[in-house]
Amino acid sequence: MKNKLRLIGSGNEGRRNFFILSKEESFFSVFPLFLIGCDIKRIGIYEAYQEDRPDISKFENKIEHFSNNEYDIDVIYTNNRIILIVRTDSTNRNKLLNGIKKIAEI
Numbered sequence: 001m002k003n004k005l006r007l008i009g010s011g012n013e014g015r016r017n018f019f020i021l022s023k024e025e026s027f028f029s030v031f032p033l034f035l036i037g038c039d040i041k042r043i044g045i046y047e048a049y050q051e052d053r054p055d056i057s058k059f060e061n062k063i064e065h066f067s068n069n070e071y072d073i074d075v076i077y078t079n080n081r082i083i084l085i086v087r088t089d090s091t092n093r094n095k096l097l098n099g100i101k102k103i104a105e106i
Contacts, residue, residue, distance in 0.1 A: 007104040019084040019100055025056050030103040037099035038071045
């Protein structure tokens with residue numbers, strides 16, 4: 001499997017869960033696994049990143065959004081971190097954590 005990201009921090013409050021990840025080029029390779037694990041069908045931008053991978057250091061102060069019936073996900077790029085904010089029911093928490101374990105070293 002491709003390199004995993006480093007999980008720097010995490011937490012949750014009700015429906016909102018957050019994960020702070022290291023900002024690495026491998027993000028574009030591993031993050032689609034997380035989205036697919038959350039049954040997000042429209043990951044088009046990440047499919048494009050596989051062919052023509054952009055410089056992740058240029059992704060700063062940028063937000064991407066993905067959602068379906070069970071998950072509402074914001075991806076926030078800062079100057080040195082990637083923050084995932086995932087809103088979902090607590091019944092999906094184990095599935096969410098398993099998805100994070102696939103892409104991040106815990």
